[in-house]
Amino acid sequence: MGNAIELRGLTKRFGGTAAVDELSLVVPQGSFFGLVGPNGAGKTTTLSMATGLLRPDAGVALIDGIDVWRRPLEAKRLIGNLADGVDLYDRLTGEQLITFSGQLFGLDRATLKERVADLLRLLDLEASAGRMVADFSAGMTKKIALAAALVHSPRVLVLDEPFESVDPVSAANIRDILDGFVKSGGTVVVSSHSMDLVQRMCDHVAIMAAGRVLVAGTVDEVRGSGDLETRFLDLVGGRRTGESPAWLLRS
Amino acid sequence: MVAALLRLRFRVLANTLGRNTIQLVAVILGGISTFSLLLFVLLIFARVSIEPPEAIQVTVVVGGSVVLLGWLVVPLMFDGVDRTLDPAKLSRYPVRTSQLMLAMFFVGVLWVPGIATVLAGLGTGIAWMSHPLSAALAVVTGLVGVATCVVGSKVTTTAAGTLLRGRGAARLGLAALVVVVVAVPIAAALLRDVPAGGSAFFARITAVIEALGFSPFGAVWSIPGRVALGDVSGALVASGIALVTLAVLVILWRVALAVSMQSRGEGPARASRGGRLGPLGLLPSTPTGAIAARSLIYWFRDSRLTRQLILIPVLPALMLMWWLLFDIDALAFLAGPVVATLLPLSVFAGLSYDGTAFAAEVAAGVRGLHDRVGRAIALLVIAGPATAIVQVAVAVIIGRVGDLPALLALALGTLLVSVGVVSVSSARIVVPVARSGRNPFSAQPGAATVSVVGSYVVTGATGVLAAPVSALAVVALVSGIPAVGWAALAVALVLGSAVTLGGVIVGGRVLDASGPAVLARLRLIRA
Numbered sequence: 209m210g211n212a213i214e215l216r217g218l219t220k221r222f223g224g225t226a227a228v229d230e231l232s233l234v235v236p237q238g239s240f241f242g243l244v245g246p247n248g249a250g251k252t253t254t255l256s257m258a259t260g261l262l263r264p265d266a267g268v269a270l271i272d273g274i275d276v277w278r279r280p281l282e283a284k285r286l287i288g289n290l291a292d293g294v295d296l297y298d299r300l301t302g303e304q305l306i307t308f309s310g311q312l313f314g315l316d317r318a319t320l321k322e323r324v325a326d327l328l329r330l331l332d333l334e335a336s337a338g339r340m341v342a343d344f345s346a347g348m349t350k351k352i353a354l355a356a357a358l359v360h361s362p363r364v365l366v367l368d369e370p371f372e373s374v375d376p377v378s379a380a381n382i383r384d385i386l387d388g389f390v391k392s393g394g395t396v397v398v399s400s401h402s403m404d405l406v407q408r409m410c411d412h413v414a415i416m417a418a419g420r421v422l423v424a425g426t427v428d429e430v431r432g433s434g435d436l437e438t439r440f441l442d443l444v445g446g447r448r449t450g451e452s453p454a455w456l457l458r459s
Numbered sequence: 460m461v462a463a464l465l466r467l468r469f470r471v472l473a474n475t476l477g478r479n480t481i482q483l484v485a486v487i488l489g490g491i492s493t494f495s496l497l498l499f500v501l502l503i504f505a506r507v508s509i510e511p512p513e514a515i516q517v518t519v520v521v522g523g524s525v526v527l528l529g530w531l532v533v534p535l536m537f538d539g540v541d542r543t544l545d546p547a548k549l550s551r552y553p554v555r556t557s558q559l560m561l562a563m564f565f566v567g568v569l570w571v572p573g574i575a576t577v578l579a580g581l582g583t584g585i586a587w588m589s590h591p592l593s594a595a596l597a598v599v600t601g602l603v604g605v606a607t608c609v610v611g612s613k614v615t616t617t618a619a620g621t622l623l624r625g626r627g628a629a630r631l632g633l634a635a636l637v638v639v640v641v642a643v644p645i646a647a648a649l650l651r652d653v654p655a656g657g658s659a660f661f662a663r664i665t666a667v668i669e670a671l672g673f674s675p676f677g678a679v680w681s682i683p684g685r686v687a688l689g690d691v692s693g694a695l696v697a698s699g700i701a702l703v704t705l706a707v708l709v710i711l712w713r714v715a716l717a718v719s720m721q722s723r724g725e726g727p728a729r730a731s732r733g734g735r736l737g738p739l740g741l742l743p744s745t746p747t748g749a750i751a752a753r754s755l756i757y758w759f760r761d762s763r764l765t766r767q768l769i770l771i772p773v774l775p776a777l778m779l780m781w782w783l784l785f786d787i788d789a790l791a792f793l794a795g796p797v798v799a800t801l802l803p804l805s806v807f808a809g810l811s812y813d814g815t816a817f818a819a820e821v822a823a824g825v826r827g828l829h830d831r832v833g834r835a836i837a838l839l840v841i842a843g844p845a846t847a848i849v850q851v852a853v854a855v856i857i858g859r860v861g862d863l864p865a866l867l868a869l870a871l872g873t874l875l876v877s878v879g880v881v882s883v884s885s886a887r888i889v890v891p892v893a894r895s896g897r898n899p900f901s902a903q904p905g906a907a908t909v910s911v912v913g914s915y916v917v918t919g920a921t922g923v924l925a926a927p928v929s930a931l932a933v934v935a936l937v938s939g940i941p942a943v944g945w946a947a948l949a950v951a952l953v954l955g956s957a958v959t960l961g962g963v964i965v966g967g968r969v970l971d972a973s974g975p976a977v978l979a980r981l982r983l984i985r986a
Contacts, residue, residue, distance in 0.1 A: 314744075
């Protein structure tokens with residue numbers, strides 16, 4: 209089996225500091241891959257460079273062996289991208305937004321109509337399909353962004369913080385969709401802060417900090433005998449011991 | 460509290476400018492041009508001070524009224540109002556509305572346009588140098604006048620912002636406002652038929668200035684002059700009008716603030732099933748079709764763009780009013796070209812309005828050409844009919860239907876050329892604008908300068924490229940030969956289409972090369 213994503217020596221500097229520093233990472237085809245790291249580790253920057261949103265200063269990003277920055281149009285057809293920290297065209301209604309995304313990939317009207325209806329049903333958004341996305345709650349916005357990422361039936365899903373502010377029921381539904389996607393041969397990459405979720409959901413994981421990958425492999429390899437959270441805290445460090453300041457303690 | 464709010468505002472300002480060199484340069488350039496203008500105004504005041512009081516009075520009253528009108532209207536047309544002290548952001552702190560209003564007032568005064576206006580207001584004292592009592596009064600009335608300017612601009616931006624952000628019923632209010640603005644010139648047209656004896660032109664001008672002195676715009680500026688001319692009762696009446704104006708504006712501002720605070724927050728979670736795709740269901744299901752449809756939807760749903768549509772009826776109405784006052788046909792038939800320039804001009808940095816949502820296009824690997832064609836189609840679908848209708852209506856009103864080919868050549872040629880120019884400029888230029896859903900009249904410091912400088916460049920390029928069309932049209936209008944008019948129209952359509960096509964192709968290439976870089980810059984602005 210080939211690699212769904214292969215990153216070699218990716219580097220991005222903002223001003224003087226390297227947000228991502230010669231990062232290399234391999235995501236095998238058909239894997240459910242978790243990318244975890246503390247705030248500011250460079251997860252979003254890495255995923256932006258891997259999906260063709262942010263041009264790297266150096267390094268190569270391959271999707272199914274296609275160079276994202278040399279043959280962007282072909283590579284981007286394979287990717288379903290839920291980017292973090294970008295807005296949506298939120299003056300469109302939910303239904304219009306998914307349709308718009310599908311049309312950007314050139315889907316014909318009949319296919320699109322069926323897929324939009326399916327996605328709205330799967331993500332429990334049917335009742336709000338005609339509302340403007342600007343009026344959606346944070347969780348609903350995440351779900352509609354996910355629907356927009358799925359509509360062109362990509363081979364590789366790259367989801368930056370897909371579960372942030374999503375309610376437990378919707379989160380479980382989204383997990384079912386992603387599980388089904390992986391079982392059918394697709395590849396999913398999620399970034400998350402929730403170790404618990406990654407441990408339960410993913411089969412592969414990479415822990416990154418300060419723009420580098422500290423460890424990567426199957427979840428069982430990475431966590432060893434303990435759980436993922438313990439391993440993460442050991443690797444990343446930064447735990448504080450001691451009590452809160454006196455003025456914050458009520459009793 | 461007010462001092463703390465002011466410190467906060469200037470801290471934010473310093474941090475923003477420290478982070479963004481281009482913005483800092485824009486602020487400095489804006490400051491230099493504003494203060495050059497101020498110097499010019501003060502020189503005029505000094506020059507006029509040796510003239511008879513009647514002449515001084517006309518200068519001060521007309522100048523003051525224009526400045527006040529400017530404060531009310533200009534922020535609606537350009538991005539330029541600072542909203543660091545947005546009530547929404549401050550709602551979690553214990554701040555009274557009156558403290559907030561006071562702080563917002565001083566923020567309005569303590570920035571380039573505010574300081575310049577204060578100095579110009581005090582400068583009216585220079586104009587009255589040879590009348591000591593009036594000069595002393597002018598210092599006081601100048602400050603009252605500046606206060607009226609600042610409070611007035613707060614009223615118009617808060618009210619218009621609330622109206623545009625609202626949906627449904629609020630739009631009706633806006634429509635009503637537009638109707639009123641359009642109705643004014645019609646009323647003026649009726650007045651025009653009142654026979655004026657002797658030199659009709661100067662009689663009309665004198666009457667206008669006389670009326671201005673007792674209007675809310677001019678009353679405050681007319682007080683020192685009335686005293687100098689010995690018109691004590693007139694001075695008292697004008698003082699009354701000035702104070703009532705300021706008081707009414709303060710009350711209106713308070714009401715507008717209260718309404719804007721209530722209309723915020725989450726709307727009712729109204730269920731609304733789909734099935735209405737709008738333009739997305741009508742245009743072809745391709746990247747170009749999708750982008751054209753989305754742009755069309757945005758022209759009507761995004762308040763930052765919708766406010767530009769208000770200009771379509773308002774500007775021609777104002778130009779017709781000037782035509783009535785001065786009887787120069789050129790003022791009227793420039794209405795079409797003005798609309799044809801301003802609508803494309805409002806998207807000369809169009810990707811700024813997309814913001815980071817533009818990532819959807821980058822992620823889908825949309826070709827630059829498809830993006831440019833889609834946006835150009837949306838622009839032409841709106842601006843094409845608007846321009847044509849305005850120009851035909853103007854031709855009918857001023858009674859020059861025979862010159863219609865030349866007039867349409869002027870308008871449509873300008874439109875097609877502008878669309879081509881803007882297709883290139885907006886592929887590259889990104890300016891800080893208010894984010895979608897915020898008050899559309901809020902902006903970053905310096906953004907006004909970037910918009911103004913950008914506007915000059917884009918307008919200049921349009922003017923140069925459209926020169927052959929304009930020249931032919933002018934010849935046709937002056938000579939009145941129909942064949943020349945038709946030739947101008949043909950040249951306008953052929954040359955204009957060529958420029959649009961060229962602009963779209965070049966813009967597409969630029970966007971292909973710079974798409975991710977533009978997105979990175981949009982992210983930087985958003986953060």
